[in-house]
Amino acid sequence: MSSxxxxxxxxxxxxxxxxxxxxxxxxxxxLYLISAQMVRKQRFxxxxxxxxxxxxxxxxxxxxxxxxxxNEEYTIVTSVQALLAIDYxxxxxxxxxxxSSDGTIDQLFKTYELEKELRFPRILIGSKPVKAVYRSRIDxxxxxxxxxNGGKADALNAGIDYSSYPYFCSLDADSVLERDALxxxxxxxxxxxEEVVATCGSIFLVNGCTIEGGEIVxxxxxxQRIVLMQMIEYFRAFLFGRLGxxxxxxxxxxxxxxxxxxxxxxxxxxGYKEGLVGEDMELVVRLHRxxxxxxxxxxIEYVPSPVCWTQAPETMDVxxxxxxxxxxxxxxxxxxxxxxxxxxxxxxxGSISMLYFFLIELLGPIVxxxxxxxxxxxxxxxxxxxxxxxxxLTVALLYGSLLSAGAVLLEEWTMHRFKNVKxxxxxxxxxxxxxxxxxxILVFFKLGGLIQFMTGRGQWGKMERQRLDExxxxxxxx
Amino acid sequence: MRWILFFIFLLVVLQVGALLYLVIQKRKRGKQExxxxxxxxxxxxxxxxxxxxxxxxxxxxxxxxxxxxxxxLFAFSNLTATEHHLERIYQFVEVSxxxxxxxxxxxxRIDRRLNAYEAxxxxxxxxxxxxxxxxxxxxxxxxxxxxxxxxxxxxSPSFAIEAAKTNQEISFFGAVLAVGRSTxxxxxxxxxxxxxxxxxxxxxxxxxxRDQTEYLELxxxxxxxxxxxxxxxxxxxxTRIGLEEDWALYLPYLEEESSWVEQxxxxxxxxxxxxKDNVTSILPFVGxxxxxxxxxxxxxLLACGGLEQLALVAQSHPDRYAKQKATERLAKEMKQxxx
Numbered sequence: 001m002s003s004x005x006x007x008x009x010x011x012x013x014x015x016x017x018x019x020x021x022x023x024x025x026x027x028x029x030x031l032y033l034i035s036a037q038m039v040r041k042q043r044f045x046x047x048x049x050x051x052x053x054x055x056x057x058x059x060x061x062x063x064x065x066x067x068x069x070x071n072e073e074y075t076i077v078t079s080v081q082a083l084l085a086i087d088y089x090x091x092x093x094x095x096x097x098x099x100s101s102d103g104t105i106d107q108l109f110k111t112y113e114l115e116k117e118l119r120f121p122r123i124l125i126g127s128k129p130v131k132a133v134y135r136s137r138i139d140x141x142x143x144x145x146x147x148x149n150g151g152k153a154d155a156l157n158a159g160i161d162y163s164s165y166p167y168f169c170s171l172d173a174d175s176v177l178e179r180d181a182l183x184x185x186x187x188x189x190x191x192x193x194e195e196v197v198a199t200c201g202s203i204f205l206v207n208g209c210t211i212e213g214g215e216i217v218x219x220x221x222x223x224q225r226i227v228l229m230q231m232i233e234y235f236r237a238f239l240f241g242r243l244g245x246x247x248x249x250x251x252x253x254x255x256x257x258x259x260x261x262x263x264x265x266x267x268x269x270x271g272y273k274e275g276l277v278g279e280d281m282e283l284v285v286r287l288h289r290x291x292x293x294x295x296x297x298x299x300i301e302y303v304p305s306p307v308c309w310t311q312a313p314e315t316m317d318v319x320x321x322x323x324x325x326x327x328x329x330x331x332x333x334x335x336x337x338x339x340x341x342x343x344x345x346x347x348x349x350g351s352i353s354m355l356y357f358f359l360i361e362l363l364g365p366i367v368x369x370x371x372x373x374x375x376x377x378x379x380x381x382x383x384x385x386x387x388x389x390x391x392x393l394t395v396a397l398l399y400g401s402l403l404s405a406g407a408v409l410l411e412e413w414t415m416h417r418f419k420n421v422k423x424x425x426x427x428x429x430x431x432x433x434x435x436x437x438x439x440x441i442l443v444f445f446k447l448g449g450l451i452q453f454m455t456g457r458g459q460w461g462k463m464e465r466q467r468l469d470e471x472x473x474x475x476x477x478x
Numbered sequence: 479m480r481w482i483l484f485f486i487f488l489l490v491v492l493q494v495g496a497l498l499y500l501v502i503q504k505r506k507r508g509k510q511e512x513x514x515x516x517x518x519x520x521x522x523x524x525x526x527x528x529x530x531x532x533x534x535x536x537x538x539x540x541x542x543x544x545x546x547x548x549x550x551l552f553a554f555s556n557l558t559a560t561e562h563h564l565e566r567i568y569q570f571v572e573v574s575x576x577x578x579x580x581x582x583x584x585x586x587r588i589d590r591r592l593n594a595y596e597a598x599x600x601x602x603x604x605x606x607x608x609x610x611x612x613x614x615x616x617x618x619x620x621x622x623x624x625x626x627x628x629x630x631x632x633x634s635p636s637f638a639i640e641a642a643k644t645n646q647e648i649s650f651f652g653a654v655l656a657v658g659r660s661t662x663x664x665x666x667x668x669x670x671x672x673x674x675x676x677x678x679x680x681x682x683x684x685x686x687x688r689d690q691t692e693y694l695e696l697x698x699x700x701x702x703x704x705x706x707x708x709x710x711x712x713x714x715x716x717t718r719i720g721l722e723e724d725w726a727l728y729l730p731y732l733e734e735e736s737s738w739v740e741q742x743x744x745x746x747x748x749x750x751x752x753x754k755d756n757v758t759s760i761l762p763f764v765g766x767x768x769x770x771x772x773x774x775x776x777x778x779l780l781a782c783g784g785l786e787q788l789a790l791v792a793q794s795h796p797d798r799y800a801k802q803k804a805t806e807r808l809a810k811e812m813k814q815x816x817x
Binding site for chain 2 (some may be wrong): 395
């Protein structure tokens with residue numbers, strides 16, 4: 001290969017990286033400004049008054065909370081305890097034991113005195129065979145479905161089939177829902193006269209917090225740096241990523257860990273799709289598609305203040321497996337709905353949101369990886385002025401850090417959950433380091449996901465769970 | 479090159495600035511918190527003493543502490559106050575906080591304005607009604623319109639009704655919350671036909687919820703309204719009231735292939751009336767595709783004493799689901815009888 005060809009390849013790559021950087025900076029800056037404005041508007045709003053009328057109202061829709069559980073013996077009881085204690089006028093909790101091989105169902109039997117119930121559902125979506133349905137003798141709102149293993153999507157479909165109410169909330173078994181979270185996510189649905197068909201709240205990390213009786217009583221920053229970085233990442237993803245997208249009905253992810261849906265529309269769209277790892281995102285994209293193709297004027301919204309607390313991976317191995325899986329899920333979803341990408345027929349969802357997820361979220365790691373090599377390469381070949389290269393790299397790193405720091409600021413504006421100023425400073429200072437080590441690591445994990453998607457390999461991976469009330473103890477001793 | 483260096487400088491300044499802002503804000507809040515808390519405790523005692531007439535003097539409101547005063551007033555009036563205490567609290571708010579709220583309703587921040595509207599409604603501050611009416615005429619968000627109308631219902635119902643005649647923005651839920659603040663619906667009923675759809679639906683919904691028979695004539699008329707939502711809500715109210723003579727109004731919805739809501743309401747009506755000779759009208763619906771209709775059909779069947787028919791459905795109904803459901807209901811019935 002002649003030096004001219006090498007030169008032109010480097011040129012093309014350099015321009016690609018530069019354009020990508022500008023695109024990302026513009027997109028994220030606009031998103032941040034939109035979110036900050038939305039947060040600012042509600043900053044001094046008296047928190048309770050905006051949703052308390054709902055609690056007292058007769059018009060709040062009843063909700064079935066679906067909790068798919070696979071080998072969750074350490075967390076299931078705490079989660080169910082918290083779910084039964086939430087503030088909501090009418091709800092049922094349906095735990096779907098998806099063929100667990102540990103003591104998940106035994107724990108439920110022991111704590112909630114389950115008894116077999118005769119239940120004949122009208123099958124709306126269908127799932128792997130259900131072995132038995134149980135109801136708690138202690139609290140009749142708790143129903144447990146024991147079924148053959150079929151994956152998370154299959155478990156959720158079974159839950160939808162067996163649920164009694166017109167709305168369902170999907171929740172991870174290792175999560176803790178704040179007492180008023182369900183009321184808050186229901187608010188946009190009720191107030192919009194059902195124009196909003198799905199909502200989601202924020203998901204924050206429980207690592208480091210204190211839980212008593214299924215409720216978060218003290219919020220602290222986790223000790224491990226890797227968890228701390230994830231915490232900042234979650235702030236960024238929720239407080240300005242989703243908030244900004246939700247403003248224009250562009251939300252493509254309603255996290256499986258905490259999302260509220262109108263059952264009817266989900267059933268019409270075909271329920272959760274099995275065999276995919278990103279079933280939550282796929283469902284939301286399919287809902288958008290269904291709404292556009294059927295010309296339904298419906299919306300999907302994000303509400304920042306209701307929080308669901310979940311466990312984050314504490315080791316690099318588990319984090320790698322999680323992020324690889326997420327990125328594979330993103331690739332699968334975009335591939336399944338590829339005709340929507342950049343397609344104006346699907347409105348802004350197709351032409352902005354899908355395009356953003358494809359160009360920035362999916363292909364971003366490839367461009368970033370090229371970026372990490374292209375500047376040193378340019379310097380080596382002598383096509384780039386040394387100072388200019390350093391300056392470019394500094395801009396990229398500083399900007400990334402600033403965005404993360406901005407997310408910490410938004411958290412302080414909206415929720416100010418961290419009472420201690422030292423903890424907040426620690427969070428802020430660590431957020432500045434994100435671009436220097438954490439982000440490059442994630443780039444490699446995501447590339448792993450892309451490779452898995454292209455080669456058709458990969459599995460779910462194992463998330464090591466801890467008892468929710470023990471997470472804190474271990475944090476304190478570490 | 480120069481502009482990029484400037485950009486880097488800007489980024490660094492922003493980062494340092496944000497950190498300083500964060501620390502200063504947090505420290506300031508931390509420092510103020512204790513002294514504010516002490517003041518709040520003291521105010522709580524004074525307020526209680528004033529409301530219960532232990533002291534005649536009104537408690538003083540410290541400037542910048544109005545939010546704490548509001549918190550205490552809300553807590554006291556929602557949790558422990560009697561009618562007499564409330565009167566004293568309204569008096570206190572009118573004397574001590576009227577200028578503050580008059581200013582707040584014109585605040586440039588929407589969150590402050592919304593908080594003020596809610597407090598005005600809670601403490602019946604009618605002197606600001608005119609300002610609210612004027613604000614309604616300006617270009618404001620849907621959320622703000624909802625809250626203002628709700629507030630007007632509490633402090634000046636005639637203004638609220640005027641607004642309800644023209645306001646197309648308010649949601650059904652918003653209208654229910656607003657009209658729901660009136661204990662007496664007669665003013666609303668007088669203007670029913672002039673109101674916007676959300677308010678018409680809300681009034682019918684409230685007649686249903688409150689089981690109010692005095693507006694029966696209006697409800698009967700509205701069961702034949704052109705708008706399906708008004709019709710359904712009128713039928714729902716009538717179902718709840720459950721007067722046998724109204725059965726004829728439901729017949730068109732059983733004979734025709736009408737919506738599941740109307741069919742369900744007809745069945746619920748029969749359940750309320752509970753007459754054995756209605757069993758034949760109910761039976762065709764036990765195998766309905768709609769969960770709501772078939773559930774209502776089984777409930778109505780049992781309420782009308784159709785146990786034998788239920789057994790027949792369990793034995794030989796062509797729809798598998800209806801058979802299973804009937805078996806289940808039958809088993810439940812038998813269990814209750816045995817107990």
